[in-house]
Amino acid sequence: xxxxxxxxxxxxxDALNREAGEAQAQALADIAPDFADMVHEFAFGDIxxxxxxxxxxxxxxxxxxxxxxxxxxxxxxxxxxxALNTGLSRExxxxxxMQVSVYAGFPATVNALTIAKRxxxxxxxxxxx
Amino acid sequence: xxxxxxxxxxxxxDALNREAGEAQAQALADIAPDFADMVHEFAFGDIxxxxxxxxxxxxxxxxxxxxxxxxxxxxxxxxxxxALNTGLSRExxxxxxMQVSVYAGFPATVNALTIAKRxxxxxxxxxxx
Amino acid sequence: xxxxxxxxxxxxxDALNREAGEAQAQALADIAPDFADMVHEFAFGDIxxxxxxxxxxxxxxxxxxxxxxxxxxxxxxxxxxxALNTGLSRExxxxxxMQVSVYAGFPATVNALTIAKRxxxxxxxxxxx
Amino acid sequence: xxxxxxxxxxxxxDALNREAGEAQAQALADIAPDFADMVHEFAFGDIxxxxxxxxxxxxxxxxxxxxxxxxxxxxxxxxxxxALNTGLSRExxxxxxMQVSVYAGFPATVNALTIAKRxxxxxxxxxxx
Amino acid sequence: xxxxxxxxxxxxxDALNREAGEAQAQALADIAPDFADMVHEFAFGDIxxxxxxxxxxxxxxxxxxxxxxxxxxxxxxxxxxxALNTGLSRExxxxxxMQVSVYAGFPATVNALTIAKRxxxxxxxxxxx
Amino acid sequence: xxxxxxxxxxxxxDALNREAGEAQAQALADIAPDFADMVHEFAFGDIxxxxxxxxxxxxxxxxxxxxxxxxxxxxxxxxxxxALNTGLSRExxxxxxMQVSVYAGFPATVNALTIAKRxxxxxxxxxxx
Numbered sequence: 001x002x003x004x005x006x007x008x009x010x011x012x013x014d015a016l017n018r019e020a021g022e023a024q025a026q027a028l029a030d031i032a033p034d035f036a037d038m039v040h041e042f043a044f045g046d047i048x049x050x051x052x053x054x055x056x057x058x059x060x061x062x063x064x065x066x067x068x069x070x071x072x073x074x075x076x077x078x079x080x081x082x083a084l085n086t087g088l089s090r091e092x093x094x095x096x097x098m099q100v101s102v103y104a105g106f107p108a109t110v111n112a113l114t115i116a117k118r119x120x121x122x123x124x125x126x127x128x129x
Numbered sequence: 130x131x132x133x134x135x136x137x138x139x140x141x142x143d144a145l146n147r148e149a150g151e152a153q154a155q156a157l158a159d160i161a162p163d164f165a166d167m168v169h170e171f172a173f174g175d176i177x178x179x180x181x182x183x184x185x186x187x188x189x190x191x192x193x194x195x196x197x198x199x200x201x202x203x204x205x206x207x208x209x210x211x212a213l214n215t216g217l218s219r220e221x222x223x224x225x226x227m228q229v230s231v232y233a234g235f236p237a238t239v240n241a242l243t244i245a246k247r248x249x250x251x252x253x254x255x256x257x258x
Numbered sequence: 259x260x261x262x263x264x265x266x267x268x269x270x271x272d273a274l275n276r277e278a279g280e281a282q283a284q285a286l287a288d289i290a291p292d293f294a295d296m297v298h299e300f301a302f303g304d305i306x307x308x309x310x311x312x313x314x315x316x317x318x319x320x321x322x323x324x325x326x327x328x329x330x331x332x333x334x335x336x337x338x339x340x341a342l343n344t345g346l347s348r349e350x351x352x353x354x355x356m357q358v359s360v361y362a363g364f365p366a367t368v369n370a371l372t373i374a375k376r377x378x379x380x381x382x383x384x385x386x387x
Numbered sequence: 388x389x390x391x392x393x394x395x396x397x398x399x400x401d402a403l404n405r406e407a408g409e410a411q412a413q414a415l416a417d418i419a420p421d422f423a424d425m426v427h428e429f430a431f432g433d434i435x436x437x438x439x440x441x442x443x444x445x446x447x448x449x450x451x452x453x454x455x456x457x458x459x460x461x462x463x464x465x466x467x468x469x470a471l472n473t474g475l476s477r478e479x480x481x482x483x484x485m486q487v488s489v490y491a492g493f494p495a496t497v498n499a500l501t502i503a504k505r506x507x508x509x510x511x512x513x514x515x516x
Numbered sequence: 517x518x519x520x521x522x523x524x525x526x527x528x529x530d531a532l533n534r535e536a537g538e539a540q541a542q543a544l545a546d547i548a549p550d551f552a553d554m555v556h557e558f559a560f561g562d563i564x565x566x567x568x569x570x571x572x573x574x575x576x577x578x579x580x581x582x583x584x585x586x587x588x589x590x591x592x593x594x595x596x597x598x599a600l601n602t603g604l605s606r607e608x609x610x611x612x613x614m615q616v617s618v619y620a621g622f623p624a625t626v627n628a629l630t631i632a633k634r635x636x637x638x639x640x641x642x643x644x645x
Numbered sequence: 646x647x648x649x650x651x652x653x654x655x656x657x658x659d660a661l662n663r664e665a666g667e668a669q670a671q672a673l674a675d676i677a678p679d680f681a682d683m684v685h686e687f688a689f690g691d692i693x694x695x696x697x698x699x700x701x702x703x704x705x706x707x708x709x710x711x712x713x714x715x716x717x718x719x720x721x722x723x724x725x726x727x728a729l730n731t732g733l734s735r736e737x738x739x740x741x742x743m744q745v746s747v748y749a750g751f752p753a754t755v756n757a758l759t760i761a762k763r764x765x766x767x768x769x770x771x772x773x774x
Contacts, residue, residue, distance in 0.1 A: 038746075098550075114543065246289045354698060365461075
């Protein structure tokens with residue numbers, strides 16, 4: 001059953017952003033491998049995989065929170081990529097980050113847009129974006 | 130034109146949560162009436178009314194940020210109501226707040242759910258929720 | 259196995275602060291019962307119950323974080339009680355909260371001490387404290 | 388010498404807001420009397436009493452930080468009063484709080500203005516304000 | 517009229533720190549040009565340009581908030597330069613940052629002083645400072 | 646007497662992490678030497694050196710707060726080293742940082758573990774760890 005949670009989480013994370021998920025698991029492997037498992041199990045296996053809210057909506061919540069907090073740049077960068085992978089367009093992501101400015105201030109948005117720009121630059125623009 | 134921004138903002142805010150908008154404007158009227166106008170003009174006239182992201186998505190971003198910050202209870206309460214008014218179901222709002230826990234911790238979610246419960250209790254449950 | 263995590267978590271929480279645990283579970287029961295389970299399973303079943311760090315040390319970490327964040331008063335109040343139940347003395351708890359001031363500022367400590375005072379006042383002082 | 392720091396701090400705090408200073412010292416007296424002394428000695432004796440920046444400027448910094456943090460309402464309320472006592476006008480205080488919105492978001496300013504309104508209401512408006 | 521807000525904002529920002537303003541506008545130009553306009557219009561055109569508080573006082577509020585937040589280094593760096601340009605001396609800026617420590621903790625001040633040192637080092641010390 | 650506070654603080658800091666203490670004092674020496682003294686006097690002379698709580702417990706509180714805040718990486722890095730020097734094992738430090746995740750979210754813990762890994766890598770592992 002715990003295996004199931006981990007498997008379910010790994011499947012979700014692989015679909016969202018396999019590269020970032022594996023990089024994080026590897027980074028944690030020699031200091032806190034159990035915590036890497038918990039990320040798979042709790043974050044992705046328990047929360048992200050719940051019915052009742054689409055993955056697109058979950059990514060909007062996630063990048064909004066990370067942009068507002070302003071102290072979790074690696075996670076914001078990874079999940080802006082996840083948001084793209086989930087089908088949010090560049091314009092939608094940009095709008096979400098602008099929305100954050102009302103509640104968390106202009107620097108939160110400017111700094112998040114700087115990260116978004118870096119993510120967007122890493123891949124060819126598709127017709128959709 | 131500034132009038133236009135204010136009118137556009139007022140229209141957005143009236144559709145989202147007229148009661149909370151008017152309560153805030155009235156509360157600010159005798160200390161910072163210009164700031165009440167700026168809320169109408171910048172927050173709702175400039176940001177919320179932009180095309181490129183639906184109102185439903187904007188409300189997900191807003192309540193996520195407010196829940197994560199954990200220091201803006203009046204605004205979170207008002208905008209959980211706005212989220213309901215925009216068509217998010219109780220279940221979706223609850224899921225958004227649970228999603229926040231991964232990034233901002235359990236107390237952020239528990240305290241936001243406590244506020245959501247209060248908002249939900251104020252109105253008869255509809256078939257949709 | 260998930261049952262086991264929940265049971266293990268419930269046992270930890272019952273030993274720490276059964277009253278607060280039950281109050282929170284009850285408060286969440288009609289809005290997000292699954293989240294109440296996750297508190298039992300992840301927070302108390304996965305993290306708190308790990309070997310490698312004593313419960314006394316976990317409570318020091320917990321009340322330090324909650325005092326520093328300054329936006330989670332209900333949790334800080336509950337866990338100052340948990341800290342007492344775990345065997346931390348009033349003096350030790352007070353010193354932990356004073357230590358926080360260096361890193362999170364004086365208001366964090368003053369406001370946490372105000373909460374601690376309320377918790378301490380609810381029970382007869384024992385010889386140990 | 389430590390006595391001197393305490394005396395100097397007490398003099399500064401008495402000039403700024405004797406009532407709030409005494410209320411805080413009394414509140415801390417039976418839980419952390421040493422911390423009340425440290426507030427007098429470090430905050431007011433060491434920092435506030437330094438030459439090189441006027442008291443008016445120090446109060447602008449203080450209420451800006453407290454408004455931005457949004458989790459220290461008792462301190463913000465006390466120091467908006469201190470700011471008035473130092474000679475800042477109601478308009479200046481209101482403008483400082485509006486300035487905060489650019490960097491910390493609209494809720495920080497709205498909630499701080501709500502507190503300011505309460506402080507302003509407690510005393511007759513003078514010609515200056 | 518919107519043109520007027522933008523022009524007024526641009527004039528304020530040019531006087532404060534033209535270099536940083538242009539760098540930010542350029543950085544945002546290919547991801548969120550509208551947001552760059554909003555910074556000019558709302559932050560500098562609406563807020564900074566209001567009468568009722570001097571620019572010197574606005575800069576004290578700004579660098580205090582940014583130092584306390586601790587998650588907006590590029591903005592803090594830009595506005596310590598703006599503060600110098602507005603006529604605040606190095607000593608005054610240093611005192612403002614020290615004042616922040618009382619409310620936001622020692623790391624906020626130490627990290628802000630590290631940034632201030634970098635800004636101060638970029639220009640010859642004048643007689644005034 | 647102030648000399649005594651400074652000496653006492655210097656002794657505490659030298660025992661905890663002389664290298665980091667001297668690096669910080671040197672970094673502050675040409676911008677805010679008085680603030681470097683205050684770190685010695687208030688943080689280490691007044692707070693850390695108080696009886697009533699062991700140094701091991703103080704370090705748990707400190708690294709918990711710094712990990713939760715997420716905006717004070719240099720201080721977190723220095724004090725994870727201090728924690729090792731005080732006798733906390735790598736496993737205990739890792740557990741403390743995992744405990745933080747419940748209250749401050751997963752990114753706080755992941756980013757703190759990344760810093761801990763860097764500190765741990767700088768020294769040969771002893772039998773104890």
